[in-house]
Amino acid sequence: MKVDNTSRGFSIIEFIDRYNAKCSLQKSSLATEDAIWLGVEDAKPQIMAHDAAKHNVETKETTGWVPYPIPEEVLLTTRMHLTQDMVNELLPYLISFVRTGDLEEGLSEDINIKNLFIDMNSEHVKTVVKLQTEIETLKAELARVTAEKELFACLGYDDGYGDLVYLKKNDNVKLKKF
16 A cells, blocks of 8 residues: 555555555545545456457457447546545444455444544544454453453453453452552
């Protein structure tokens, strides 16, 4: 990924998709509300080689896809123009895909963040995904120590190190009362 600014000073992130198509995520210049552009840079229209002659496309190829020439006067829209609200509606599904490889979980209450206030000036997506991952890790660790009957007292979560703080039955520690 390449993070840069457009010639007009708007943030742009350029990347390559799974099929090696050039893509971008760009801050929109829309004056009425905040928005982004997201999608492929070039539509690269193609036609099946066996259909090319029917549409006056010359090619030596006999199979597969071949380029389909589009006149310069024709515009093909390749990027979505999304507002903050639209992105917020999509986030549960995108987070679900990151977590599970599927979209359906985006409908579950577990990760539904449609009504969650998000500070758009922060790295909110990374934070939400990181917190959800940490919660799952903590749940698993708590289940493990409980199942092993090692848990004596759960003291809390040490966010400085990302660890669950707890005492085991065999720990020789004196606790102070507060």
